[in-house]
Amino acid sequence: MLSVWSRAARGARSLERAASSIVELPKFQDFGVQNEPILGYREGSQERCELAEELKRTAACTEDVPIVIGDELIKTGDVRHQVMPHDHSRKLAKFYYADQKTIQKAIDVSVEAQRRWDRTSLEERVCIFQRAAELMAGEHRQRLNAATMLGQSKSVIQAEIDAACELIDFFRFNVFFLKENAKYQPISEDPSVTRNSLRFRGIDGFIAAISPFNFTAIGGNLAYTPALMGNGVVWKPSDTALLSNWRIFNILRDAGMPAGVVNFVPADGPTFGRTITSSPHLAGVNFTGSVPTFNWIWNEVGKNLDKYRNYPRLIGECGGKNYHFIHPSADVQSVVTSTIRSAFEYNGQKCSACSRMYVPKSLYEPIKQGLLAERAKLKIGDPTDFSVFTGAVIDDKAFARITGYIKNAKNNPKNKILGGGEFDDSKGYFVQPTIIETSDPHDKLMTEEIFGPVLTLYVYEDKDLSKALALVGSSTKFALTGAVFSKDKNFLKTALEELKMTAGNFYLNDKSTGSVVGQQPFGGGRMSGTNDKAGGPNYVMRWTSPQSIKETFVPLRDVDYPYMRD
Numbered sequence: 001m002l003s004v005w006s007r008a009a010r011g012a013r014s015l016e017r018a019a020s021s022i023v024e025l026p027k028f029q030d031f032g033v034q035n036e037p038i039l040g041y042r043e044g045s046q047e048r049c050e051l052a053e054e055l056k057r058t059a060a061c062t063e064d065v066p067i068v069i070g071d072e073l074i075k076t077g078d079v080r081h082q083v084m085p086h087d088h089s090r091k092l093a094k095f096y097y098a099d100q101k102t103i104q105k106a107i108d109v110s111v112e113a114q115r116r117w118d119r120t121s122l123e124e125r126v127c128i129f130q131r132a133a134e135l136m137a138g139e140h141r142q143r144l145n146a147a148t149m150l151g152q153s154k155s156v157i158q159a160e161i162d163a164a165c166e167l168i169d170f171f172r173f174n175v176f177f178l179k180e181n182a183k184y185q186p187i188s189e190d191p192s193v194t195r196n197s198l199r200f201r202g203i204d205g206f207i208a209a210i211s212p213f214n215f216t217a218i219g220g221n222l223a224y225t226p227a228l229m230g231n232g233v234v235w236k237p238s239d240t241a242l243l244s245n246w247r248i249f250n251i252l253r254d255a256g257m258p259a260g261v262v263n264f265v266p267a268d269g270p271t272f273g274r275t276i277t278s279s280p281h282l283a284g285v286n287f288t289g290s291v292p293t294f295n296w297i298w299n300e301v302g303k304n305l306d307k308y309r310n311y312p313r314l315i316g317e318c319g320g321k322n323y324h325f326i327h328p329s330a331d332v333q334s335v336v337t338s339t340i341r342s343a344f345e346y347n348g349q350k351c352s353a354c355s356r357m358y359v360p361k362s363l364y365e366p367i368k369q370g371l372l373a374e375r376a377k378l379k380i381g382d383p384t385d386f387s388v389f390t391g392a393v394i395d396d397k398a399f400a401r402i403t404g405y406i407k408n409a410k411n412n413p414k415n416k417i418l419g420g421g422e423f424d425d426s427k428g429y430f431v432q433p434t435i436i437e438t439s440d441p442h443d444k445l446m447t448e449e450i451f452g453p454v455l456t457l458y459v460y461e462d463k464d465l466s467k468a469l470a471l472v473g474s475s476t477k478f479a480l481t482g483a484v485f486s487k488d489k490n491f492l493k494t495a496l497e498e499l500k501m502t503a504g505n506f507y508l509n510d511k512s513t514g515s516v517v518g519q520q521p522f523g524g525g526r527m528s529g530t531n532d533k534a535g536g537p538n539y540v541m542r543w544t545s546p547q548s549i550k551e552t553f554v555p556l557r558d559v560d561y562p563y564m565r566d
């Protein structure tokens, strides 16, 4: 329906001729999207042979990885190494820390590149990303998997779902969501008089992408989604995911990403943080990592607020204290297998890993026995051995932190180690999957993020079901993932309401890990992050500063309003 003012304006202008629009909107060929299939790596399969070859090639040398700013490869005197966590005497990559001046140079280059890159059409950018996804799915798949297995100590399946499938999915789904979002154009009541349009611009300045070690795919998503949307990026990869992240960077350059749009800048965390937050050009921080680091960045941005040209967008996906809540009606076998996978896959080094469990007394014995039996079967070792369930934890700091919790538990009479509890860092940073029972639902084992293979059980009396449910949300500051196991639909409905704010990713009768791009967009609330839902349709929109354009083809001739002339 036309408003009274538009009708009046139309009447007044009806004899004038409309001109055509000068605003070019993207014309995408429509396309669909599907998740990348997970390959099986069965004995004798082609993918297994190719991976075995690539593992040999990657392990045979120490790759020299420079800082890349624009087209320039830089090596500073501050030399570092990425080692294999399961065999820390073996150096996988040699790299260089950027100092403050070098980081500043990367900022200048990305600010400059952003202006040119933002003029590249969306269609052209989308093609680069689609090409990159094809390279990752094809000829580079096993290079990404090998770097992730050797450098981050992931088993075959954990590398495949991350460095291959999730990474490819991020690239394909983000261009799909971009195309779908661009379909919306604002209403133009009469396009011969006025045409309204909305275009996606990058943000004037640069985006700092700061990525964690635990998912190769997250590094790729953090650095390249802002780039897709027209931004210039300074990417600080994690020291302990360096080689896999470097391989992503090179694939993107091969796919046609121009120099300077994304700059590859390994650096000391605080040096990087201080340099980017004190630049007037900071347009956003795309961070995934721990709560203390994100809080530090946020505080620095707050202190520098008066300096900036934009309000920097702060996106931080942080830690979790994820739970499995078991109702007395639950299917015990599914509880046991789901919990073992969630708590111990990749050594519990997923932000979504289950680390606290609420068990009703009536199911305590079968659940405990089941968990201990399955735990005993897990083989921990070199992840390039295909029979291994999981490798080592990422580094000496993680080893010290995780074993600190275990030692503490051994000395606290409220806690009892039911299984595991051993560790050894003589060759690699190995921690045995550990199951602890506590009588204190507020013990730090039940409230703090450990980020390692430690699962703690708290047993509640069946009659105290509601009290136990209330503990889930009240005992920690996190709200990332959570799962409820029950065959009672009424209880599931209650849990859906009572636990609404306790998890950004909530599972009914399924484990708390394993979200898939496009299927379970990911992110948590409360102190688990800004919940911008990577892998969902809104994420790309966080990286654009959209512009509304109104074009008027019929000049306005009168100052007075039609009714004045009646």
Ligand SMILES: NC(=O)c1ccc[n+]([C@@H]2O[C@H](COP(=O)([O-])OP(=O)(O)OC[C@H]3O[C@@H](n4cnc5c(N)ncnc54)[C@H](O)[C@@H]3O)[C@@H](O)[C@H]2O)c1
Pocket (backbone or CB within 6 Å): 210, 211, 212, 213, 214, 215, 218, 236, 237, 238, 239, 268, 269, 270, 271, 272, 273, 274, 288, 289, 290, 291, 293, 294, 296, 297, 317, 318, 319, 320, 350, 351, 352, 449, 451, 480, 522, 523, 524, 528, 529
């Ligand atoms: N919510 C999610 O989606 C999600 C996903 C993966 C990991 N995580 C979380 O990430 C954490 C594990 O990853 P991590 O150990 O790499 O985290 P981390 O916070 O130690 O490091 C993350 C990144 O920040 C950098 N950094 C450290 N100090 C910095 C500073 N002062 N300024 C700027 N950058 C700095 C690090 O070098 C690294 O690149 C866990 O807490 C986990 O739950 C969350």
Ligand SMILES: N[C@@H](CCC=O)C(=O)O
Pocket (backbone or CB within 6 Å): 214, 215, 349, 350, 351, 352, 353, 512, 513, 514, 515, 516, 522
């Ligand atoms: N997407 C992953 C978690 C990523 C964080 O580490 C999952 O759902 O398990």
